[in-house]
Amino acid sequence: MLTKKQAKAFFIGGTVLFFLIFVGMTVNSLTVGIPQNTNADNITDSVKHGKLLWDQNNCMGCHTIMGEGAYYAPELTRVYSRKGENYIRTVLNAKNGGWGPRGRKMVEYDFTTEEVDDIISFFEWMDNVYLNGFPAEPSIGE
Amino acid sequence: MKFTSQKIAYHFFALSMLLLSLQIVYGFIMGFAHMGYDVLHEWIPFNAATATHKNLLVVWIISGFMGAAYYIIPDESDTELWSVPLAKLQFWSLAIVGVVAVAGFHVGWWEGRKFLEIPRPLDFLVAINVILFLVIILMTLFKGKKQTTTAWVLTMGLVFLALLYLPGMVYFDNISVDSFMRWWVVHLWVEGVWELIMGGILSFLLIKLTGVDREVIEKWLYVIVGLTFLSGILGTGHHYYYTGGPDYWLLVGGIFSALEPLAFLGMTIFAVQMYRKGNKSHPNKLALYWTMSTAIVSFLGAGLLGLAHTLPGVNLYTHGTLITAMHGHLAFWGAYASLVLAIMSYSMPLMTGRKIYDNRNGHLAFWFSNIGMLGMTMAFAAAGVAQVYLERIAGYEFMVAAEETKAHFFVLIIAATVFTIGIGFFIGNFFSFGLPSDDALNDAPEFEPLLA
Numbered sequence: 001m002l003t004k005k006q007a008k009a010f011f012i013g014g015t016v017l018f019f020l021i022f023v024g025m026t027v028n029s030l031t032v033g034i035p036q037n038t039n040a041d042n043i044t045d046s047v048k049h050g051k052l053l054w055d056q057n058n059c060m061g062c063h064t065i066m067g068e069g070a071y072y073a074p075e076l077t078r079v080y081s082r083k084g085e086n087y088i089r090t091v092l093n094a095k096n097g098g099w100g101p102r103g104r105k106m107v108e109y110d111f112t113t114e115e116v117d118d119i120i121s122f123f124e125w126m127d128n129v130y131l132n133g134f135p136a137e138p139s140i141g142e
Numbered sequence: 143m144k145f146t147s148q149k150i151a152y153h154f155f156a157l158s159m160l161l162l163s164l165q166i167v168y169g170f171i172m173g174f175a176h177m178g179y180d181v182l183h184e185w186i187p188f189n190a191a192t193a194t195h196k197n198l199l200v201v202w203i204i205s206g207f208m209g210a211a212y213y214i215i216p217d218e219s220d221t222e223l224w225s226v227p228l229a230k231l232q233f234w235s236l237a238i239v240g241v242v243a244v245a246g247f248h249v250g251w252w253e254g255r256k257f258l259e260i261p262r263p264l265d266f267l268v269a270i271n272v273i274l275f276l277v278i279i280l281m282t283l284f285k286g287k288k289q290t291t292t293a294w295v296l297t298m299g300l301v302f303l304a305l306l307y308l309p310g311m312v313y314f315d316n317i318s319v320d321s322f323m324r325w326w327v328v329h330l331w332v333e334g335v336w337e338l339i340m341g342g343i344l345s346f347l348l349i350k351l352t353g354v355d356r357e358v359i360e361k362w363l364y365v366i367v368g369l370t371f372l373s374g375i376l377g378t379g380h381h382y383y384y385t386g387g388p389d390y391w392l393l394v395g396g397i398f399s400a401l402e403p404l405a406f407l408g409m410t411i412f413a414v415q416m417y418r419k420g421n422k423s424h425p426n427k428l429a430l431y432w433t434m435s436t437a438i439v440s441f442l443g444a445g446l447l448g449l450a451h452t453l454p455g456v457n458l459y460t461h462g463t464l465i466t467a468m469h470g471h472l473a474f475w476g477a478y479a480s481l482v483l484a485i486m487s488y489s490m491p492l493m494t495g496r497k498i499y500d501n502r503n504g505h506l507a508f509w510f511s512n513i514g515m516l517g518m519t520m521a522f523a524a525a526g527v528a529q530v531y532l533e534r535i536a537g538y539e540f541m542v543a544a545e546e547t548k549a550h551f552f553v554l555i556i557a558a559t560v561f562t563i564g565i566g567f568f569i570g571n572f573f574s575f576g577l578p579s580d581d582a583l584n585d586a587p588e589f590e591p592l593l594a
C-alpha cells in the first residue's frame with residue numbers, strides 16, 4: 001500500500017517537474033511563438049495606444065476578443081475585415097445614447113479622431129494575428 | 143472552539159455574506175440586460191456590472207478562505223493566533239480596499255482584464271494586505287505545538303495564491319502576451335492552488351466530521367493535490383489554443399486539461415469514502431451536507447462541465463460563448479462557494495455557542511441554492527448551445543443569435559430567484575447565530591470525534 005511519505009513525494013516531485021516544464025514552455029511561447037503569430041514587429045505606437053484604450057474602457061466587459069471577455073456583445077477579433085473601417089468609426093462615434101441598432105446598447109464614448117484611429121489600428125493588427133483557426137468558419141453558414 | 147482568537151474568522155465570514163449578496167444583485171442586472179431590459183445602462187453599464195459581479199465573487203471567496211485559515215490554523219497548530227490586533231487591521235484594510243475597488247468600477251477606474259479588473263495602484267494595496275495575512279498565518283503555524291499536513295497544504299495554497307497574483311500586475315503592449323500572463327493568475331488559481339486550499343479545508347472538515355484517522359485522510363490529500371498539479375499546470379494550455387500561442391498547446395493543453403477532472407473525482411471519492419468509513423453521529427448535519435456537496439458538485443461543474451469543452455475541437459466552437467458561463471457558474475459554485483459555506487456551517491456553532499446545525503432553514507438554504515444553481519447552469523447551457531449553433535456553426539450575426547437566447551435568460555432569472563431564496567435562508571441562519579462569544583470556548587464536547 002501507498003504510504004504517506006510516498007504520497008508526499010509524488011505531490012512534491014510532480015509539482016516541481018511540471019512547473020519547470022511549464023515555465024520552459026512559457027518562455028518559449030513568449031519569446032518565439034507569440035511574437036511570430038502576432039507579428040509583434042507590426043505593433044506600432046498607434047496599435048499600442050489602441051490596446052491601452054481597449055483596456056482602459058474595459059471593452060472586454062461586454063465584448064470578446066480572441067474569445068476572451070464577456071458575452072454581451074460581438075466577438076471582435078476579425079471585426080476589421082468583417083465590418084470595415086468606416087463601420088467601426090461610426091460605432092465608436094455614435095451619439096445620442098451610443099451605438100445600438102438592435103436595441104442592445106453600447107456605451108457612448110467621447111473619443112477624439114486620433115483615438116478612434118488608434119483603436120482601428122489595433123483591430124487592423126488583430127485581424128492578422130494567427131489564432132489556430134479561431135474564429136472557425138461557419139460549417140453550414142451563408 | 144479551542145482558542146478565543148479563532149473568533150476573528152467571524153469578521154471575514156460576515157464580509158463574505160455581504161459581498162455575496164451584492165454579487166447576486168449584479169448577476170440579476172446582467173441577466174435582465176441579456177433578456178433585453180438593460181434599464182440601468184446609463185448608470186451601471188454591462189461592463190461595470192460584469193466587473194463588479196466577478197470581482198465581488200473573487201473577493202468574497204478569498205475573504206472566506208482567510209476566515210477559514212484564521213479558524214483552522216490555530217486549531218490545527220494548537221495555539222492562539224499570533225496577533226489578533228494585526229488580524230483586525232488586516233480585515234479592515236481588506237474591506238476598505240474591496241469597497242474602493244467596487245466603487246471604482248462604477249466610475250471607470252479599472253483595467254479591462256477579465257477577473258483582474260482591479261487597477262494597479264490598488265493591486266499594491268491588495269498585495270500588502272495579503273502579505274500581512276500570510277505573516278500572521280505563518281507566525282501562528284511556526285509558534286504552534288505541531289504542524290499538521292492539513293495546515294501545511296492550506297497554508298501553501300494561500301502562499302501560492304498570493305505569489306500568483308504578481309504575474310497579473312505587469313502591463314504588456316501585446317494583448318496576446320497580456321492574456322497569456324492573465325491565465326497564469328486565473329487558471330493557476332482555480333485549477334491549481336485554490337484546489338490546495340480546497341483540499342486542506344475539506345480534510346479539516348472530514349477529520350472533524352467523520353472522525354476518520356488523520357493519517358489516512360492526509361495521505362489521500364497528498365495524492366489528490368498531486369493529481370491537481372500533475373494535470374492542472376500544463377492544463378493551462380486549454381486557454382492557449384486560440385489566443386496567439388504556438389500550436390503545441392493544442393496537444394499539451396488538450397491532454398493535460400482532459401486529465402484535470404481526475405483531481406476533482408479524487409475529491410469526490412475521498413469525501414464519500416471517508417463519510418462511509420466514518421462515524422455518522424456528528425450532530426452538525428448542515429456542515430456535513432455542505433462538505434459532501436462541495437466534493438460532489440465541484441466534480442460536476444469543474445470536472446464534467448470543464449471536460450465538456452476542453453478538447454480543442456470542441457473549444458474552437460464554444461470558446462468565449464455562454465457555454466463558458468455555464469461552466470464558470472457551476473464550477474465556482476460547487477468548488478469554492480460551497481466550500482466557504484461548508485466551513486462557515488461548521489465553525490459558526492463553535493464560535494457562537496448556538497447549536498444551529500440541523501434546522502429547517504438551514505436545509506432549505508442548502509436545497510434551494512443548489513437546485514437554483516443547477517437550474518441556472520441548465521439555462522446557460524441551453525442559451526450556450528443555441529449561440530454556438532446559430533453563431534459559430536450557421537454563421538448568423540452575434541445579435542441575431544442573442545435575440546434567440548432571450549427566452550433562456552428568462553429561465554435563468556427564474557432559477558436565479560430560487561437560488562437567491564436559498565442564499566437568503568443561509569444568510570438568515572448566519573445572522574441568527576449572533577456574534578461569536580468567549581463562552582463558546584471548549585463548549586462542544588459532542589464535537590469530539592468518536593474514534594472509529
Ligand code: HEM
Binds near residue numbers: 070555
Ligand atoms: C442570481 C444569481 C446570478 C445571476 C443571475 C448571474 C448571472 C450572470 C450573468 C448574466 C453573467 C454574464 C455572462 C456574460 O458575460 O454575458 C455572469 C457571469 C459570471 N457569474 Fe454569475 N450570476 C449569478 C450568480 C453567480 C454566482 C453565485 C457565481 C459563483 C458562484 C457566479 C459566477 C459568475 C462567473 C464566474 C461569471 C463569469 C463567467 C464567464 O465569463 O465565463 N454568478 N453571471
Ligand code: HEM
Binds near residue numbers: 069402450461478
Ligand atoms: C473549480 C475549478 C474551476 C473553476 C472555478 C473554473 C472556472 C472557469 C471560468 C470562470 C472560466 C471562464 C474564464 C474566462 O473566460 O475568463 C473557465 C474557462 C474554462 N474552463 Fe474552467 N473552471 C474550473 C475547472 C475546470 C476544469 C477542471 C476544466 C477542464 C476539464 C475546465 C475547462 C475550462 C475551459 C476549457 C475553459 C475555457 C472556455 C473558453 O474557451 O471560453 N475548467 N473556467
Ligand SMILES: [Fe+2]
Binds near residue numbers: 329333377380381
Ligand atoms: Fe482553465
